[in-house]
Amino acid sequence: MELRFASPSPDLSALVTTYYLYRSDDRLIEGIERADVGQIRFMLQGTGAVRFADGHEDAAPPIMINGPGTGAASYRVDGPFHCFGVALRPVGWGAIIQQPAHHCADRVTDGGAIFGEEGLKLLESLRRMDSIEAMTAHVEPFLRGRARPVPAEHQQVCEAVRAWLAPTDASPHVATLFDAIPLSSRHVIRLVNQYFGAPPKLLERKFRALRAATALVEGGDPRDVAAPFYDQSHMIREIRHFTGHTPGTIATRMDPVLALTLQSTAYGELDQPDTAQKSRDVA
The missing domain is CATH 2.60.120.10 (Jelly Rolls)
Incomplete structure (x- = not known):
């Protein structure tokens, strides 16, 4: 491979x-x-x-x-x-x-x-x-x-969503996103669906789970990884839904391609455009 x-x-x-x-x-x-x-x-x-x-x-x-x-x-x-x-x-x-x-x-x-x-x-x-x-x-x-x-207003909303999801030291909250964009919440939801494929609340869940899975793949302490979730069972359910694995199978029998795409350097979807990665090989 x-x-x-x-x-x-x-x-x-x-x-x-x-x-x-x-x-x-x-x-x-x-x-x-x-x-x-x-x-x-x-x-x-x-x-x-x-x-x-x-x-x-x-x-x-x-x-x-x-x-x-x-x-x-x-x-x-x-x-x-x-x-x-x-x-x-x-x-x-x-x-x-x-x-x-x-x-x-x-x-x-x-x-x-x-x-x-x-x-x-x-x-x-x-x-x-x-x-x-x-x-x-x-x-x-x-x-x-x-x-x-793409209309400038739409680009600005996409950038606001990227900036909202990007921080690694906190879990995003939808109210914070609405506060950052000078549009009605209904209009924001419509544009987020149009460009991201899901409403802000689901994106909040998705990227919290993916961030947790990435941290586990990269050797993070499971106790720290669990902090943004209500409890351990909540973390397990969310990681399983968005990655197809539990924290335990991430550690023991992770699909090798999935493990690569969960690395923080893989798709870089939350990186700013000027921080794109260099070419690299993975085998």
């Missing part, structure tokens, strides 16, 4: 957090995905399906558009499996996908239908490439050409 990440060019860092190239030559690949960010996935090799938290299953089209996740999902792929992915910021979702994120949450949308013939030609070109650097250079002109302007 190989997983590599690469940073977007500076002019795209407001839309994209990272690119990644995943390769596995196993005959069958099964695993669990955390409640994820919105992504575009180009299936370079392999076919499969994703089962979401509500129990429904979507087949993987050649270009997968994965909406933001509100719970952990499982996947199954007949390999070998090679995939080039684009992890999107909420503004990037609006600019490139141009669909309300909450209409696409916890589901797979056919990227061929969204991107048309240009997207399918891009997929065929990517299938002839070997390196993440070549793929990144090839996909970025497509993303630039596809992106449409």
Whole structure:
């Protein structure tokens, strides 16, 4: 198994957090995905399906558009499996996908239908490439050409939500977000749904659980990790819902790909655009 990440060019860092190239030559690949960010996935090799938290299953089209996740999902792929992915910021979702994120949450949308013939030609070109650097250079002109302007007010709300969720020393509270944005709470909720795929209260739960899971993956003291939750059972339920694992299985039998995507340096969805990560290899 190989997983590599690469940073977007500076002019795209407001839309994209990272690119990644995943390769596995196993005959069958099964695993669990955390409640994820919105992504575009180009299936370079392999076919499969994703089962979401509500129990429904979507087949993987050649270009997968994965909406933001509100719970952990499982996947199954007949390999070998090679995939080039684009992890999107909420503004990037609006600019490139141009669909309300909450209409696409916890589901797979056919990227061929969204991107048309240009997207399918891009997929065929990517299938002839070997390196993440070549793929990144090839996909970025497509993303630039596809992106449409996002209203300044919407960008400001997205940045306020990112800043609200980002601190690692406290659990976010919805009232704090509403206080930070000079709009009605109803308007804020509508925009947060449109770009993040879920209302603020669910985002509060999601990122509290993901932050806790990341801390456990990176060796944090479980007693400190449990502090933002009502009690230990609450922490266990929330981590299980958003990662598919309990604190115990995170420590003993974590899916290796999930463990990598829970690292604080993986998708960087709460980092400011100018702090994008450098290319790196994970095997």
